[in-house]
Amino acid sequence: xxxxxxxxxxxxxxxxxxxxxxxxxxxxxxxxxxxxxxxxxxxxxxxxxxxxxxxxxxxxxxxxxxxxxxxxxxxxxxxxxxxxxxxxxxxxxxxxxxxxxxxxxxxxxxxxxxxxxxxxxxxxxxxxxxxxxxxxxxxxxxxxxxxxxxxxxxxxxxxxxxxxxxxxxxxxxxxxxxxxxxxxxxxxxxxxxxxxxxxxxxxxx
Amino acid sequence: xxxxxxxxxxxxxxxxxxxxxxxxxxxxxxxxxxxxxxxxxxxxxxxxxxxxxxxxxxxxxxxxxxxxxxxxxxxxxxxxxxxxxxxxxxxxxxxxxxxxxxxxxxxxxxxxxxxxxxxxxxxxxxxxxxxxxxxxxxxxxxxxxxxxxxxxxxxxxxxxxxxxxxxxxxxxxxxxxxxxxxxxxxxxxxxxxxxxxxxxxxxxx
DNA sequence: CGGCTACTATGACAGCCGTCATAGACGTCA
DNA sequence: TGACGTCTATGACGGCTGTCATAGTAGCCG
Numbered sequence: 369x370x371x372x373x374x375x376x377x378x379x380x381x382x383x384x385x386x387x388x389x390x391x392x393x394x395x396x397x398x399x400x401x402x403x404x405x406x407x408x409x410x411x412x413x414x415x416x417x418x419x420x421x422x423x424x425x426x427x428x429x430x431x432x433x434x435x436x437x438x439x440x441x442x443x444x445x446x447x448x449x450x451x452x453x454x455x456x457x458x459x460x461x462x463x464x465x466x467x468x469x470x471x472x473x474x475x476x477x478x479x480x481x482x483x484x485x486x487x488x489x490x491x492x493x494x495x496x497x498x499x500x501x502x503x504x505x506x507x508x509x510x511x512x513x514x515x516x517x518x519x520x521x522x523x524x525x526x527x528x529x530x531x532x533x534x535x536x537x538x539x540x541x542x543x544x545x546x547x548x549x550x551x552x553x554x555x556x557x558x559x560x561x562x563x564x565x566x567x568x569x570x571x572x573x
Numbered sequence: 574x575x576x577x578x579x580x581x582x583x584x585x586x587x588x589x590x591x592x593x594x595x596x597x598x599x600x601x602x603x604x605x606x607x608x609x610x611x612x613x614x615x616x617x618x619x620x621x622x623x624x625x626x627x628x629x630x631x632x633x634x635x636x637x638x639x640x641x642x643x644x645x646x647x648x649x650x651x652x653x654x655x656x657x658x659x660x661x662x663x664x665x666x667x668x669x670x671x672x673x674x675x676x677x678x679x680x681x682x683x684x685x686x687x688x689x690x691x692x693x694x695x696x697x698x699x700x701x702x703x704x705x706x707x708x709x710x711x712x713x714x715x716x717x718x719x720x721x722x723x724x725x726x727x728x729x730x731x732x733x734x735x736x737x738x739x740x741x742x743x744x745x746x747x748x749x750x751x752x753x754x755x756x757x758x759x760x761x762x763x764x765x766x767x768x769x770x771x772x773x774x775x776x777x778x
Numbered sequence: 779c780g781g782c783t784a785c786t787a788t789g790a791c792a793g794c795c796g797t798c799a800t801a802g803a804c805g806t807c808a
Numbered sequence: 809t810g811a812c813g814t815c816t817a818t819g820a821c822g823g824c825t826g827t828c829a830t831a832g833t834a835g836c837c838g
Contacts, residue, residue, distance in 0.1 A: 390691050391688065391691055391692065392599060392687055394597060394599030394600050394688065395599050397795065397796080398795080398797090399795085399796095408816050409818080410816045410817050411815065412796095413797075413798080414816080420795095420797095472691055474686075474687060478683075478687060478741050479687050481679075481741050481744055481745045482597055482679060482687045482741070483597025483600055483684065483688060484597075485676070485679070486677055487596065487600070492745060492747070496745040496746045496747070498745075499745055522757070522758055525750070525751050525754045525758075526754060526755050526758045528738065529734075529735045529736075529737075529738030529741075529742060529751055529755050530731065530734045530735045530738055531734075532734075532737070532738035532741050532742070533733065533734030533737035533738035533741075534730075534738075536683050536686050536687070536738075537704050537730070539686055539690045539697075540686045540697060541704065541705075542701070545730070546730050549730045549734075550734050550735075553727055553728065554731065557758075557762050581785090602824080602826085603825080604825085604826095613786050613787070614786085614787075615785075615786045615787050618828080619785060620785095624827070625825095625826065625827090
């Protein structure tokens, strides 16, 4: 809500990401972005000569980097890191937002993918890079918890897929049910992968 | 691609769903829908006096019903139905499409949620109903496979969440990797829920 | 035949969009 | 002081959008 005191250019990228995740790419106008960032309209063509496409791509990139950084911060906040606990924190970020600020926004990367993947290829690539970076951050965290390297990326993909899908359902239903459900159902599976590499069945507690 | 020989009204709803899942709601114009359905433009205001919102809502409803019906058909196609096998078929539907027709389209319900959930409440409700119906169909199939009733809906939500998220990532990456990954990773968990109600760890093979 | 309903056809409208052209303000450096 | 680069300001343009108004056609019924 509050726009931090940063350089105008960065503010515009930030505002773009925020508006995109609420209204979608097509429904977000350049004029809206400038107004939301309290930046002059004329600066848009100055900072983003590539037009809307460039602005959207940078917003997507920003969101991807933000998601990756959050993973590192979640990791640092966990006294005894386990994959299930990390996933619970990732989900919690969304339930907290939805319960305190309403179901107004989704994931900007998802929004960009849904309505630009078929038309603007550079935006599709930006979204792909965002997912890749995010997945890499999660996979790195998993290996640090004892998950075998070859299982880290698949599990990270599963976590992000479930989270993105649950965000969608949560917004549609205006309920955090789907989010809490995927966290609860996936937690044991993730933790088992950290303790028992071969099958996750034997080592027990 | 080919528009079947149905009533013009139904053709328009069908075409709307197809265009929405490819370009998003905002980027899909009413004129495009009429052209794609080979229906006269003037019929739009005749069949859909509620305007674009009504058309979009019906397209979302159609997609939800379609997804639910597919579950029943998948179930009938399985000689020995297990939750993991059902999920594999649900995922396979998307990998098949992507590998044979390209990554042009996503899920219409997801598209509608992303760029109408915040503006048109009736569309958000239509999307919610679509997810609910779909989840109910999957949950019903799960209970028929021996999954305890209280676990059926959560697991169905997990399946649909993972699938939706994986579709998103697959489109962004132009690769079916995320789809095949969630199917492989989630399969054992789902099957365990069908055979071992209490924890899924002990009963073995 | 007239009358009615279902559907089609088309032009117009106001509004928003991204983009561009042009001009102005402001600081800095020579 | 004057010139220059950075940033701001604003009006205009063409194009597309959803919607409406109006008129037309086709077929059935009496």
